[in-house]
Amino acid sequence: DFLNALNEVKPAFGADDSELEENLTYGIIYFSESIKAILNDGMLYVENVRVQERNRHMSVLLYGPSASGKTALAAHIAMKSGYPFIKLITPASLVGFRDDMAKKDYIHKVFTDAYKSPLSMLILDNLERMIEWNPVGARLSNNILQTLVTLLQTPPPKGHRLLILATTSQRSIMEQLDVTSAFDREIPVPAVRDLNELGVVLSEARMFASSAHVEEALKTVGEYASSDTVGVGIKTILTTAETAKLSSDPVNWFGEQLAGQIARYNPTM
Amino acid sequence: DFLNALNEVKPAFGADDSELEENLTYGIIYFSESIKAILNDGMLYVENVRVQERNRHMSVLLYGPSASGKTALAAHIAMKSGYPFIKLITPASLVGFRDDMAKKDYIHKVFTDAYKSPLSMLILDNLERMIEWNPVGARLSNNILQTLVTLLQTPPPKGHRLLILATTSQRSIMEQLDVTSAFDREIPVPAVRDLNELGVVLSEARMFASSAHVEEALKTVGEYASSDTVGVGIKTILTTAETAKLSSDPVNWFGEQLAGQIARYNPTM
Amino acid sequence: DFLNALNEVKPAFGADDSELEENLTYGIIYFSESIKAILNDGMLYVENVRVQERNRHMSVLLYGPSASGKTALAAHIAMKSGYPFIKLITPASLVGFRDDMAKKDYIHKVFTDAYKSPLSMLILDNLERMIEWNPVGARLSNNILQTLVTLLQTPPPKGHRLLILATTSQRSIMEQLDVTSAFDREIPVPAVRDLNELGVVLSEARMFASSAHVEEALKTVGEYASSDTVGVGIKTILTTAETAKLSSDPVNWFGEQLAGQIARYNPTM
Amino acid sequence: DFLNALNEVKPAFGADDSELEENLTYGIIYFSESIKAILNDGMLYVENVRVQERNRHMSVLLYGPSASGKTALAAHIAMKSGYPFIKLITPASLVGFRDDMAKKDYIHKVFTDAYKSPLSMLILDNLERMIEWNPVGARLSNNILQTLVTLLQTPPPKGHRLLILATTSQRSIMEQLDVTSAFDREIPVPAVRDLNELGVVLSEARMFASSAHVEEALKTVGEYASSDTVGVGIKTILTTAETAKLSSDPVNWFGEQLAGQIARYNPTM
Amino acid sequence: DFLNALNEVKPAFGADDSELEENLTYGIIYFSESIKAILNDGMLYVENVRVQERNRHMSVLLYGPSASGKTALAAHIAMKSGYPFIKLITPASLVGFRDDMAKKDYIHKVFTDAYKSPLSMLILDNLERMIEWNPVGARLSNNILQTLVTLLQTPPPKGHRLLILATTSQRSIMEQLDVTSAFDREIPVPAVRDLNELGVVLSEARMFASSAHVEEALKTVGEYASSDTVGVGIKTILTTAETAKLSSDPVNWFGEQLAGQIARYNPTM
Amino acid sequence: DFLNALNEVKPAFGADDSELEENLTYGIIYFSESIKAILNDGMLYVENVRVQERNRHMSVLLYGPSASGKTALAAHIAMKSGYPFIKLITPASLVGFRDDMAKKDYIHKVFTDAYKSPLSMLILDNLERMIEWNPVGARLSNNILQTLVTLLQTPPPKGHRLLILATTSQRSIMEQLDVTSAFDREIPVPAVRDLNELGVVLSEARMFASSAHVEEALKTVGEYASSDTVGVGIKTILTTAETAKLSSDPVNWFGEQLAGQIARYNPTM
Ligand SMILES: Nc1ncnc2c1ncn2[C@@H]1O[C@H](COP(=O)(O)OP(=O)(O)OP(=O)(O)O)[C@@H](O)[C@H]1O
Ligand SMILES: Nc1ncnc2c1ncn2[C@@H]1O[C@H](COP(=O)(O)OP(=O)(O)OP(=O)(O)O)[C@@H](O)[C@H]1O
Ligand SMILES: Nc1ncnc2c1ncn2[C@@H]1O[C@H](COP(=O)(O)OP(=O)(O)OP(=O)(O)O)[C@@H](O)[C@H]1O
Ligand SMILES: Nc1ncnc2c1ncn2[C@@H]1O[C@H](COP(=O)(O)OP(=O)(O)OP(=O)(O)O)[C@@H](O)[C@H]1O
Ligand SMILES: Nc1ncnc2c1ncn2[C@@H]1O[C@H](COP(=O)(O)OP(=O)(O)OP(=O)(O)O)[C@@H](O)[C@H]1O
Ligand SMILES: Nc1ncnc2c1ncn2[C@@H]1O[C@H](COP(=O)(O)OP(=O)(O)OP(=O)(O)O)[C@@H](O)[C@H]1O
Ligand SMILES: [Mg+2]
Ligand SMILES: [Mg+2]
Ligand SMILES: [Mg+2]
Ligand SMILES: [Mg+2]
Ligand SMILES: [Mg+2]
Ligand SMILES: [Mg+2]
Incomplete structure (x- = not known):
């Protein structure tokens, strides 16, 4: 059963592997039943995109309170997936770009790169910061948001497969922004x-x-x-x-x- | 009777044909009477634009809840139409452009291309994303919206014919934006x-x-x-x-x- | 009596004549007394600008519900006027320009062209779309609006005469925008x-x-x-x-x- | 008495004289006592700026309902003043400039020109249109407004004298905008x-x-x-x-x- | 006692002296006890910045109703101070600059110039106009405001001393904008x-x-x-x-x- | 015990040392028990970042009323830390840059510089002014805010350590802006x-x-x-x-x- 892969230590290979590990400073502690369930569901989606012809494109949102371990769980799933292409995009990946036009171009490029591999995973970490959300005046970059949501919903070219994992600690904001409805599935991460x-x-x-x-x-x-x-x-x-x-x-x-x-x-x- | 064309398998020819098929991953399932009615109405408008001199320009809006099959139905009608020029425009078609000025120029160009064929169909898929609608702060690109609405209402040059099919899962927003009133006809798609x-x-x-x-x-x-x-x-x-x-x-x-x-x-x- | 000109078939000459005719696909049907009254008033203003030295500049707003025939009536009056310079400006005339700066420059140029003829008529069709009105968030191009309103109220150079006909299906918005007060006269068009x-x-x-x-x-x-x-x-x-x-x-x-x-x-x- | 100048026909000389006359198509009709009082007050300010060393700079606002004759009255005072430099600025003077930066530069230039003459008058006609006021959304050009208000309140260089006449049909808006308080005096014009x-x-x-x-x-x-x-x-x-x-x-x-x-x-x- | 300097006629020397005098057209009339108190306090701050090592940087706001004499009082204090560097900045100083970026650069330059003298005074006249305050829509230039407030609070380089006098007739607005809290001291000027x-x-x-x-x-x-x-x-x-x-x-x-x-x-x- | 370092006079060395001292004009007066507690906590975080492998990155917010000594306390902690790289960023550091893009680039550069040292401290003084906060209209630079918050939360490269001290006198605003939640710890500074x-x-x-x-x-x-x-x-x-x-x-x-x-x-x- 592919779910057993969870307990194996075989790391994913690829350029971003050490970057993924940096998000697991304290490893994964199984302090509740839900931790195992989250990882099981995650690996089911990993398998689904790998093998199902008609579901070759899928997006999953991990949401939960601040510091609850969302990024670590996504990194863990990615490391276990064995996908040949894995890329983690964080707000820090975007901070060096001049403006939100340059940021959206970078995001677009990352998706385009992912389309080149037959089987790719993208992790979009901390959506609310990526779209530059600011609750005062409900500020945000609608450019980045629209780009993310459109790319989330666009299937890769024929013969290519793509799984997108994203994280947020502001699910209700994401719902108001019509972002949650752009995801195929959602997984809650508890405190x-x-x-x-x-x-x-x-x-x-x-x-x-x-x-x-x-x-x-x-x-x-x-x-x-x-x-x-x-x-x-x-x-x-x-x-x-x-x-x-x-x-x-x-x-x-x-x-x-x-x-x-x-x-x-x-x-x- | 031209409505019989619905049950024929003769595919439309043209450059975008395989792109249309990608929107029909699971085919069309006749799970309710309304599916047939939608396709009948769609084909009546196809015929009307093809033959009526004084109705050579028409726009139709397919609206319904998320995932209800709007894009598949529009693609199906297009494939059955036999029109020599068919073009599908989606939010993903626009995502690579720098800003909404470039996006509106692209939309304008697509209409200009359509005007060159004597009989053309344009599918504008997912209007709310195309205009970059964001319910928080009622953000949107008024540039894209005005361009779309103006082009929707502008007849092609003499001797040319144009049918526009558009889809949305946010009809009430489209109504508030005065977009529905720019369409000649509307067709509901049920869940x-x-x-x-x-x-x-x-x-x-x-x-x-x-x-x-x-x-x-x-x-x-x-x-x-x-x-x-x-x-x-x-x-x-x-x-x-x-x-x-x-x-x-x-x-x-x-x-x-x-x-x-x-x-x-x-x-x- | 110059009002008799209404029933004559002598077409206006000039470059835009066939463009005017395109707005009369179904001709003019006299389904109510008010149709005749509208055309009589229109022709009185045509004559007034042609002959009265102190009223050589006049602007008239035709308003009424969607599809009620405003554009056809304005086109009909223009064709009957016999003015040597007639120009129709629609939202579609503006759609190809990059931004509202370029649009307002074009509008300005059309007025400047009109000033070169001793006797000119401009038709500004569909004011609400021309100013890019969007009821959500009360968006519009204040640049275009201010340009239109200022040009509407500016007399042509000495020795030149100008009649402006405009149409709108959103009179109450135009009133809120202080646009109606910029017109010398208004004519309602009924459904x-x-x-x-x-x-x-x-x-x-x-x-x-x-x-x-x-x-x-x-x-x-x-x-x-x-x-x-x-x-x-x-x-x-x-x-x-x-x-x-x-x-x-x-x-x-x-x-x-x-x-x-x-x-x-x-x-x- | 300098007020007698009102009844004399001696026209002002200068480049803008015929432009002033164009605003007096129907002359001045003394239909009420207040017309005479307005002209008397206007000429008192004309004389004050001409002779009083410590009041060599003054600004006066003529306000009243639409079409009540504000521009004609200002033009009449200007023609009677005998000032060597008189300049009329209207919204139409600004319409050809690209944006409000260019407009404010032009306004600044007109004031700078006025400073070169020892005795100058500027007429700022139709303030609400000049600042591009639009009641929907309370839009306006704050750039133009701030430029106007600052220049209104800035004395010309030593040895130079400047009288500013301005008109508006939206006094209450001008008051909300803190524009009225920038004028030294106000004169109402009745319907x-x-x-x-x-x-x-x-x-x-x-x-x-x-x-x-x-x-x-x-x-x-x-x-x-x-x-x-x-x-x-x-x-x-x-x-x-x-x-x-x-x-x-x-x-x-x-x-x-x-x-x-x-x-x-x-x-x- | 340094306060006696108030009654002496010895004028300040420096480039801006005649500019200061232009703000004292009618001199200073001692119509109330508070006039003397204002001048006494002003001179105490002048002396404090001149001699106290640990208070070598101070900012004072003169506020009061329109036309109450704020600018004249600041100019009078400056003329009596004997400081080698005195500079008056008014809204008119800024009006010729293209946009608020250029304006803020100019303000920055004036402060930088002041830092070059061992003992400097800056007068920022009419803060509300300098920041382009417009009560309709609470418009203002946040760029200019932030620049002013930051520079107000930044000490000059070691060995340099700076006194800032500013005026406003809109104290309550300045308070709402958190500008008053940036001043070390405030002085009311009565009508x-x-x-x-x-x-x-x-x-x-x-x-x-x-x-x-x-x-x-x-x-x-x-x-x-x-x-x-x-x-x-x-x-x-x-x-x-x-x-x-x-x-x-x-x-x-x-x-x-x-x-x-x-x-x-x-x-x- | 490392806390004893507080009472030693050994100054930190490095380029910014005299700049730190300028914020201690009147030294530190122990007028209350809480002053000592603040310094103890500060030094615990200094030690933590210096030695703990898994906490090599930490951010601390000092908040309290205006003039309560926040900047002096941060400067004091920095001088006692003995860190080889210490940099103070204030609103005045940013005032010379053209716009908020240039400001955010400078902030980014300072963090990049800090990453080059194995052990760095950054002091972000007066956050509310740094983000150009203006309570009227809730204006601010969301560009600067997002850059700061993202950089605050991004760990330095492997083998590098970074402590961030920030100050604000507007904690409740910082909370509304979701800025406080980006800090690992907070320390109140009393009046x-x-x-x-x-x-x-x-x-x-x-x-x-x-x-x-x-x-x-x-x-x-x-x-x-x-x-x-x-x-x-x-x-x-x-x-x-x-x-x-x-x-x-x-x-x-x-x-x-x-x-x-x-x-x-x-x-x-
Ligand atoms: N069961 C677990 N799930 C997640 N993380 C765990 C678990 N057990 C231990 N950890 C550790 O807890 C930390 C979780 O931090 P992480 O950055 O993933 O949280 P987060 O929810 O992404 O925080 P933030 O809201 O700041 O983005 C990691 O260091 C990880 O190694
Ligand atoms: N009767 C039907 N009508 C529409 N689609 C059908 C029908 N029967 C089966 N399908 C299949 O269902 C899917 C409909 O998906 P489609 O993308 O068209 O939905 P949608 O309403 O456009 O979704 P979204 O709101 O995300 O744009 C297609 O794969 C199509 O092959
Ligand atoms: N009495 C009439 N008045 C106007 N149009 C008439 C009349 N009789 C027949 N028509 C025909 O009706 C149509 C009116 O369409 P027209 O585009 O002018 O309407 P409209 O009010 O401008 O619509 P919209 O609100 O979309 O701009 C034309 O084809 C015209 O030939
Ligand atoms: N007593 C009068 N006062 C002013 N104008 C008069 C008077 N008598 C006759 N007129 C004529 O009335 C007209 C007044 O028009 P004018 O453009 O000055 O009005 P306005 O108030 O400026 O209008 P608007 O509100 O459109 O700017 C002029 O043609 C002028 O010759
Ligand atoms: N006691 C006094 N205080 C101030 N000004 C006086 C006094 N006595 C006479 N004056 C004169 O009164 C005038 C005051 O004008 P000033 O421009 O300073 O007022 P202000 O408050 O700055 O006006 P505004 O609100 O328009 O900026 C000057 O001409 C000055 O010479
Ligand atoms: N216990 C103390 N804590 C802080 N500062 C002290 C203390 N004792 C004396 N001081 C002195 O008080 C002054 C505090 O000023 P400081 O600029 O740090 O205040 P602040 O809270 O940063 O002010 P602002 O709100 O304006 O930024 C310094 O000159 C410092 O030398
Ligand atoms: Mg995380
Ligand atoms: Mg669809
Ligand atoms: Mg029409
Ligand atoms: Mg007028
Ligand atoms: Mg003043
Ligand atoms: Mg401080």
């Missing part, structure tokens, strides 16, 4: 939701010296956050724990800081 | 509306191994969607069934996924 | 208002084989439209009847289609 | 207000064959307008009477048309 | 507030032949304005009195005109 | 809150001749401000005291002026 899941993350990542320290950290977070609901992205948890190691009192510093981050991302909690 | 019609689609397209499987799939969709109303485009049904074939449990996977799509397109159902 | 007038149109245009057919057609429209009020432009009536001739049941097809058009143009009826 | 004043205008201008005809015309207008209040600009009255002369029934045609114009300009009356 | 102050102005300026005439003028204004509150700028008073001298009845004409101006500037009074 | 803290500032800075004068000054402020709450930035206090030294009555002048500033910054107090 770390409760102290149990947080415990799995901290243990698996070996962030503290002992499991007693982990317990203590969970207790501290629970006190500060005064709730069982965590609702914070896995990237925030991992980087905060990493900094905490330098503090004189890592466990407490971690708890206090993470509670601050939880409050920042969940203002009404 | 697949209930489990009966869905059954016809699945059977005719031979998506499942047996009619028992089809029955089971219909039951599954009915459960998930918890309603007799389907309201989803035929393209969505066909591509979802195609992917389902790769799943370990195609019938269930299909039902679940289609129900998800129904919910996505009918949020209040 | 075909009731079954009687419709009967005159169908009979005079000899659209059906016999007067019995006309009666039947009127009855059919009356049923579909369920009202004595027609409220549809003469152009719509004539082109629909022309297509109907190709149908297997022309009278019924005509009635059904015209009723559809009446509903489209009179949504609240 | 023809009642049948008495209308009678003076028609008699003085000798528009009808006899005073009986004038009486009849007044009666006709009174009937149509169904009110003693006229409220229409003198230019409208005079041009309508001029056209009426060509009609078979001049008195009635005049009454009917003028009533129409009164209704157009006073919608709520 | 002439009552008949007593008006009397001082008229007497000191010797506008009328005798003090009896002044009394009569005050009485006349009091009648027209029907209030003890005057609320009009000193510039308006002085220029109106100057024109009045040419009238046949100066006292009455002055009273009537000034009352009109009071009403214009205080609509609700 | 001087009460008379006690004000006393510490005045004593430590030795602004008055004796502690009796300080007491008197506090009393004066307390009277004017009629409240125990001060709520004014330390920069405002220090510069006002500096100017007061030149006044004839320094203590009273200081009290009065500071009360005025308190009222200006706390309108509702």
